[in-house]
């Protein structure tokens with residue numbers, strides 16, 4: 001696909017908005033990426049990290065210049081932006097899209113754009129992380145992942161193709177769904193699992209009051225299933241309100257399923273318990289593997305390092321001595337401070353913990369997990 005020139009305006013420069021910006025720039029280096037975020041720190045960081053070319057002072061400042069507008073904010077904010085977008089100031093032929101985890105209410109909210117002849121195409125890249133913020137953004141975040149689009153009949157197919165071309169750098173696989181299909185499927189495979197993860201953490205926290213060993217002993221299984229409980233609460237609050245109807249139906253099915261399972265255990269029904277686990281294993285083992293992008297490794301350690309030459313080789317040298325492999329390394333500049341931040345990525349939580357201990361042994365640099 002050819003390179004596009006023109007202006008892209010991204011509202012919301014967090015994990016997803018930042019990653020989309022980087023992916024667009026990779027495929028279309030001549031395009032100008034303008035960004036806006038209500039959080040000035042995120043906006044400043046997006047500029048410093050060169051995630052965007054230019055910062056807008058307000059959404060209104062960016063809308064009128066853009067050939068592509070990407071709304072990458074929590075879904076309730078997306079609705080608000082759609083209802084206040086000054087349609088008469090938009091460029092002719094502009095494409096407006098979003099990245100929100102829900103679609104029905106957003107597409108309903110975009111009705112005023114569609115009625116005004118503006119091409120709104122709902123979008124949802126089905127990859128992400130429990131991390132937030134532009135510092136976590138990566139150009140390859142969506143590689144091999146599904147990217148759902150929910151165009152309505154009002155939108156000409158050429159506009160849908162043009163959006164795919166803008167987003168080609170994501171290297172994602174595009175899938176067209178209706179907003180209803182989207183919300184039903186993501187309710188089951190994304191939204192409800194986040195609720196289960198959060199509820200398991202609450203359960204452990206309550207047990208912790210009885211015995212402080214609970215969190216210290218929480219090992220691989222608990223950590224694997226609850227990683228997503230570390231996700232952004234504002235984002236998940238909005239998703240739960242938006243997809244309320246699907247989630248209520250899932251609650252009913254889940255509660256009935258737990259009752260059934262509870263009775264197997266109460267009755268010591270070993271055949272039923274065995275088959276329950278076996279069937280789950282068979283289905284889980286049969287899921288298509290999507291190695292790169294869909295499940296990114298995000299075991300990052302941030303290290304505050306003094307700004308002098310050779311500090312990076314010093315840090316990596318200590319890790320090499322202990323055979324700890326780094327999968328990625330990045331310097332995050334902070335212009336006004338004498339300290340810089342080094343972001344080291346590891347393949348596993350264990351590697352990250354070893355790196356933390358190793359740096360504590362050899363240096364006095366502050367480290368924190370991201």
Ligand SMILES: NC(=O)c1ccc[n+]([C@@H]2O[C@H](COP(=O)([O-])OP(=O)(O)OC[C@H]3O[C@@H](n4cnc5c(N)ncnc54)[C@H](O)[C@@H]3O)[C@@H](O)[C@H]2O)c1
Pocket residue numbers: 011012013014015016017036037038039042072073074075077099100101102124125126127128129130131132133134232235239
């Ligand atoms: N995190 C994921 O795994 C994931 C994956 C796919 C889609 N999504 C969707 O992407 C969207 C963004 O999520 P994220 O993970 O990037 O969150 P994030 O918290 O990393 O970033 C959101 C950014 O939006 C900014 N913002 C909030 N309200 C704003 C407003 N009114 N105007 C301008 N900026 C505003 C925030 O300051 C923040 O920087 C959400 O709708 C979410 O549902 C998230």
Ligand SMILES: O=C(O)C(=O)C[C@]1(C(=O)O)C=C[C@@H](O)C=C1
Pocket residue numbers: 100101125126127128129130131189190191228231
């Ligand atoms: O990997 C994670 O941390 C995610 O939760 C990513 C995840 C998901 O549920 O798979 C979360 C929300 C998005 O809408 C899409 C992807």
